[in-house]
Amino acid sequence: MIPSRPVRPGLLHPALPAVFLLALLALCGAAGCSRDEGSRASAAGPEGEFETLELRYQGNNGTVSPIELAEDLGYLAPIRLNFVGSTVSGPQSVQAVVTGDTDFGGAFNGAIIKLIAAKAPIVAVVGYYGVDEHRQSGFYVLNDSPLRTARDLLDRSISMNTLGAHSEFMVKEFLSRNQLAPEEARRVTLLVVPPVNGEQLLREKQVDVASLSDIYRDRALERGGIRPLFSDYELYGKFTAGSYVMKTSFIKKNPRTARRFVEATARAIEWARSTPRETVVARCIALMKKRGRNEEDSAIKYWRSYGVAGKGGLIAERDFQIWIDWMVRSGELKPGEIALDRVYTNEFNPYANEQATP
Template sequence: MPAALTPPTTSRRQFLTLLGISAAAVSCGTATATGGGAGGQVKTLKYQGAVGQVTLPELAADLGYLKDLKLEWTGNTISGPQDIQSAATGQIHFGGAFNGAIVKLASAKAPIKAVISYYGSDRQAYSGYYVLEDSPIRSARDLIGKKVGMNTLGAHAQALLEIYLARNGLSKSEAAKVESLVVPPVNTEQALRQGQIQVGVLGGVLRDKALAAGGIRPLFTDFELLGAFSAGSYVMTQRFLKDNPDTARTFVTGVAQAIEWSRTTPQDQVIARMTEIVTQRGRNEDTAVLKYWRSYGVAETGGRIEDKAFQLWLDWLGDRGEVKKGQLTASGLYTNEFNAHTPGKG
C-alpha cells in the first residue's frame, strides 16, 4: 500500500512560496501525468484520497458513472493546497481544494481550471469550530492567545476563522494573536480533549463522531457564518483538458452524477455503499465513522460552478494583499464546459 503523505506543516508564507515553485514547474513542462499516450486520451486518472472517507470520484467509479475510466490511488492527503499543487505539477491528474487556495495557485500563474464543485456547507455538511463544553471561550475576543487546530493553513478553515474574527470586531493585530496550528483531522478531537488546542475544526463524519461522544460545543460554524455555499472544486491543468476533452467530460459528468445520486438516495443506502467501497479497497481503514455521513454539501445541482464560488475569496485575498486586485476574474478560474450532467437523469 502506498504510504500516506506527510501532513503539511508549512506556514502561509511557505505555502505561497510553494505555489511559485508549482507555477514554475508547470511552465517548464515538468508535468508527467498529462500525456495522452499512443495518440489516445488518458483513461487512468491518478489521484489522492482521504483516510476512511469516500471521495466523489471514488463513489462515481463504484457506481459506474466513470464508464471506461479508471482511478489510480497514489496515497492520501489532508491538504487541499497540497492536492492541487500536485495536480498542477502533473503528479496526479486532478486535485481538489478550497476555492481560495485555487485562487492563490492561479495567481501564481499555474495554468489550471476548476471543473466541478466537490464539497461545501449546508445544514448537514459543515465545518464547526469546537471547544470543550466547560471552556471559557464564548466569543471571538476570547480566542486571543488561544490555539486553533485545523487540517492545513492558508485554506478553508483559516479563511473562515479570519472572517469570523473580523466580523466580530477584532483588529488585524488582535486577530494575529489567534494561533492557527496544523492538526491532522483524525487527531483533532483527541488534541482538543487533551487540551493541546483550545479550538478544533471538525467537519463531516469526524465532527458527528465527536459530537456523539459529548463534551464539546460549537463556537460557530461556517454555515452559520456564510449560509449554504460550495466551498471547493476539483481542478485539472489546461493542457490536460485540451489533450483529453472526452476523458475530462466523462470524469466531470460522472462526478456530477455521483453528487446527485448521494443527494437523492436514502442516507442508509449511501452509507452502506461507502462502507462497502472502503472495505473492498483494503487500506486497513476504520469504517465505523461512515455511519455519521450526511452530505457532501455541494450547493448547486451537479456541482456546476458559479462566479460567486470564487468572487468571495478573490475579494478576501485582494483585501489581504495576497492577490493583486484585478489580476483574476471569477469567470476565468473555472469552466462548466465538461459537465454534461442533465438534471433529473442519472
C-alpha cells in the same frame, strides 16, 4: 454574504512557505518541467473514444469522495481511477496536479484562487464538497472552556488540517466580523493537525479550539463534552466550498476524458443527493472494504451530505467571487487580477444545459 472588514494578510500565522512552494511548483509546471500527461498509453479499440483510461489521484482514508463513488456506481467507466497515495489537505492535492504526479485534485475554492494567482496552470471543473445544514465545519471547545467570543481567542490555539485554506479563511472571517484589530488577531495561533486527530488533541487540552468537519464533527458531538464556538454555515450559509481541478494542458490533450470525469462526478453527486442516506453510507462502507486500504470505516457512518450547492456540482460565480473579493479587500490580490473565466468552467457539466434553459 460578502465578508466585511477582512483581516489583512499576515495577521495570523501565515502559510507563506507553502504558498511560495506552490508558486514555484506552478511556475515549474508552466515551464514544462512537470511530468508529461501524454506519456501514458492512450485508449485503443472500442474504448478509444477516450484519450486515456486512467486517472491518477490522491485520496483520503476513511472517506469516499464523489468521484470515487462515481467509479463504484459505474459512471466513470471505462475510465479507471488510480489511487497513488493519501493527502491531508487541498493545497497538497492540487500541488500534486501541478507537478504532474496526479491528473486531478480537489481543494477549497479560496486556495484554488491563490494557486492560480501564483500562475498554477489549473482550472476548476466541478464542485465536489460544500456546506449545508447537514455538512459543515465547526470550531469546537470543551464544555468547560472559558472561550465564548472571538476576543477570547487571543493567545489561544486553533487546530486545522492545513493553513491557507478553508479553515483559516473561516477563522479570519470570524475575527473580522467581531472587529478584532490587526495586532490582536496576530495573537491567535493556528496549528496544523490531521483531521482525524483534531478531536483527540482538543480533549487532551493540547489545543484550545479544534476545527472539526462533517463526519469527524458528528462523531465528536455524539461522544459529547464539546460545544461549538462558530461554524462556516453560520458565517456563509449554504455554498459550494471546494472544487476538483485539472491542469489546462491535461484538458487540452484529454478533452473527452475530462468530460467523462466531470459527468461522472455530477451524476454521483445527484445520486447521493436523491438516495436514502442509509443506502449511500452502506455503499461507501462496502466500497471502502473492497478497495483494501486497511481503513477505519467508523467515521463514514456519520456521512449525511456532500454539501454541494449546485446541481451536479455546477460552479456558481459566487463560489469563487466571494473569495476573490475577500482577498482584494485584504490586499492579497489586486482588483481585476483574477478573471473568473480563468478560475473555473462548467463546460463539461451535463447540468449546465439545464441551468441555461429558461
